């Protein structure tokens with residue numbers, strides 16, 4: 001028998017359900033495959049940096065698979081349709097009997113898989129697995145069998161279910177003896193190239209597992225205390241690995257439990273706070289499956305479609321470049337532009353600023369984030385933007401609007417983070433940095449830094465009116 005494993009967003013050998021299942025029969029010939037689809041990526045604004053990270057990861061994956069006697073084939077074509085057509089031929093050429101893959105939950109990906117299964121019907125048996133989540137979509141529901149619309153009750157039901165589920169991680173496959181493993185060159189993607197800072201995000205499973213172990217052992221217990229301070233490294237920075245499946249959420253959960261065994265009983269410790277974030281990750285994926293309209297750029301709360309957004313124009317460009325005149329917003333945008341990663345608190349602040357202060361459509365921000373993030377993940381990004389824009393599932397009312405100055409004062413008190421990313425403000429001392437022009441006026445100094453784009457109080461009032469109008473007229 002020939003088993004083909006199609007790798008997509010699950011670029012790892014440990015705890016990979018599709019790979020594990022394909023290798024169960026020791027006599028089967030197992031082949032692996034990755035198909036790059038740059039046209040598809042272009043249409044969805046995949047960050048060139050994330051593409052680079054995928055490419056680097058493939059090198060590691062290819063070597064790890066080769067060590068197990070499994071050959072990784074590689075093909076590049078434009079989009080999903082072309083990929084499917086090629087894959088049907090490839091299955092025929094290789095005389096594959098079974099195709100194994102882990103499910104992806106976005107609408108286009110689901111349609112691609114359904115079309116492929118149809119095209120292969122009668123020839124190749126397709127076996128799909130729920131692998132990229134702690135619990136499969138549809139398994140956490142209300143008493144009426146419906147998906148939750150609000151996070152907290154979802155989490156409570158999720159925890160009940162999680163403790164009753166076998167979440168053990170699977171081992172990597174045993175080495176197979178199936179002859180010589182041919183090395184298929186991983187030609188560069190036909191996609192814009194952008195380097196990844198390898199000191200920040202070294203590629204490969206080993207690096208990811210090492211980071212996970214260190215975080216759970218040394219930092220998880222302090223997570224809740226440290227997670228909101230962007231000046232320190234208080235979060236795991238594992239998101240780039242989770243986004244492309246170098247790690248599974250089960251590996252994260254199991255390692256966390258091993259290091260903090262009382263986490264689930266205590267429920268209020270730092271480690272539990274980290275588990276809570278992993279559950280948010282599941283939550284947004286479960287939502288996508290229940291409400292596929294979320295994959296079609298639609299807001300969850302219907303009436304918010306009527307908010308009159310402003311033309312993006314120059315204000316949007318300044319936001320992108322980190323030149324809004326609000327130091328915490330600018331530092332955050334520059335962190336993302338330069339490294340591909342942004343701290344969660346800052347994602348909330350910058351997103352809120354774009355939507356509530358500049359009143360620019362959240363979908364513009366969503367797309368820009370996607371084009372920059374090394375951890376770009378459709379469900380988490382869409383969920384985060386809809387949360388910030390108050391168009392999403394959460395109970396956050398639209399009139400809760402972040403003040404970018406006080407957010408900066410609260411979470412970067414002495415401006416250490418700002419000074420790192422906005423060198424124009426290096427000399428502004430301590431907490432004066434959040435309103436640098438006021439300080440400069442007092443000191444009779446001139447700063448090479450823009451004045452605030454908008455007056456927050458005025459912008460806030462106008463945004464509230466716009467949301468209220470939209471709700472009334474919907």
Ligand code: FAD
Nearest residue numbers: 235236237238239277281344347375376377380381384385
């Ligand atoms: P940790 O705090 O260590 O959390 C551990 C893991 O849990 C993360 O790696 C991530 O996989 C998951 N996680 C944490 N917070 C969230 C959350 N709020 N929602 C969903 N999953 C979460 N996350 C992405 O992975 N990709 C995105 O494209 C993305 N876009 C976002 C856009 C906005 C506007 C907002 C507000 C949030 C977004 N997030 C996104 C969620 C969150 O900001 C990042 O997951 C987090 O900052 C990653 O850093 P970390 O790995 O150190 O997280």
